[in-house]
Amino acid sequence: MTDTDRTVYQVLYDFDANDTVELSVKAGEIVVS
DSSP states (O other): OOHHHHHHHHHHHHHOHHHHHHHHHHHTOOOOO
């Protein structure tokens, strides 16, 4: 994941956490601790 991707994900997270988490899980890019 590039820095730009991280920024986009953060913006989306701030905008709508639920949708972002769902999309991130599908993309395999999120790790929930």
